[in-house]
Amino acid sequence: MKYFNNNFSLDETERLCQLYQNCQLSILEEMELEYVLTYCEFDSTMIEETRELMAVSRSVNLAKAKALRKPVWVWVMRLTASVTILLGTFAVFRQINFNVVNDDCIVYVSGERASDKVAHEIAEADVVKMRHFLQVVYEQKATEEAKVEQFINHINQSK
Amino acid sequence: MKRLVLIILSIVIAIAVFANPPKLNVESLFDGRFNNNKSVTISIYKNNGNYYRGITVKNNPDIIKKIVDAIAKDVPRASDYSDHQGDDEQYTSLQIINNGETIYIGLQRDRHGGGFFFIQGKEKAFK
Numbered sequence: 001m002k003y004f005n006n007n008f009s010l011d012e013t014e015r016l017c018q019l020y021q022n023c024q025l026s027i028l029e030e031m032e033l034e035y036v037l038t039y040c041e042f043d044s045t046m047i048e049e050t051r052e053l054m055a056v057s058r059s060v061n062l063a064k065a066k067a068l069r070k071p072v073w074v075w076v077m078r079l080t081a082s083v084t085i086l087l088g089t090f091a092v093f094r095q096i097n098f099n100v101v102n103d104d105c106i107v108y109v110s111g112e113r114a115s116d117k118v119a120h121e122i123a124e125a126d127v128v129k130m131r132h133f134l135q136v137v138y139e140q141k142a143t144e145e146a147k148v149e150q151f152i153n154h155i156n157q158s159k
Numbered sequence: 160m161k162r163l164v165l166i167i168l169s170i171v172i173a174i175a176v177f178a179n180p181p182k183l184n185v186e187s188l189f190d191g192r193f194n195n196n197k198s199v200t201i202s203i204y205k206n207n208g209n210y211y212r213g214i215t216v217k218n219n220p221d222i223i224k225k226i227v228d229a230i231a232k233d234v235p236r237a238s239d240y241s242d243h244q245g246d247d248e249q250y251t252s253l254q255i256i257n258n259g260e261t262i263y264i265g266l267q268r269d270r271h272g273g274g275f276f277f278i279q280g281k282e283k284a285f286k
Binding site: 077104105106107108109110111113119122123124126127129130133134136137140141144 | 163193194195196197198199200201202203204205206211213215241243250252263265267275277279
């Protein structure tokens with residue numbers, strides 16, 4: 001910014017204000033004029049109008065600057081999103097077990113691994129055996145509960 | 160809006176993948192220690208979202224004892240436990256809840272060192 005001489009006369013100052021209102025000043029010159037009007041002691045209608053216009057344009061620029069600045073909560077949301085995505089990705093990779101058994105059926109018989117076909121047959125037979133086991137246990141429990149109930153009823157009746 | 164959906168999705172994924180495996184003592188029996196044992200048949204089977212593992216033992220009281228000891232360590236976590244001694248066979252049964260699913264554990268053993276042991280449940284219970 002070039003050095004500005006504040007020693008303007010009233011006429012010169014008003015002429016500059018007129019040029020400002022006619023948009024005949026460069027941006028740099030407008031800034032310099034604003035500086036002059038801030039500190040000059042002259043007062044006239046033209047100068048006041050120019051000061052008011054400059055105040056208006058300044059508040060417009062300020063509003064634009066504020067609008068460009070994102071509110072704090074937007075930054076917080078962005079940060080939260082980034083952290084959450086990173087955590088989620090980390091958690092997914094942590095849970096992937098690269099040593100997982102990919103085969104759906106593995107059977108060892110007497111110390112040797114069985115072929116797929118035999119393995120499936122044995123495994124399916126084991127599942128049937130398991131279901132039978134669960135059925136037996138269920139019936140055992142039902143039988144025991146019935147015995148207990150019968151015992152309690154007998155006690156109550158004999159009282 | 161898109162950002163919000165992405166955040167919610169990431170949170171859900173993060174929560175889902177932090178489900179804990181059960182870390183049962185009986186699961187250690189399937190670490191490969193019996194794979195080469197001639198008195199044992201081991202089955203590991205996944206089908207339709209179900210995960211089954213079984214050990215069938217013939218005439219090996221030592222292995223039966225190891226299975227019994229492993230089961231005993233998991234009994235405190237069981238939501239359901241029963242042990243029934245019949246004339247010839249003994250039935251031990253546990254149910255353990257993990258990740259909202261039930262894991263069934265059972266041991267059927269005879270007097271001659273033979274037995275049938277299994278762990279079964281939905282795959283989600285073991286993740």
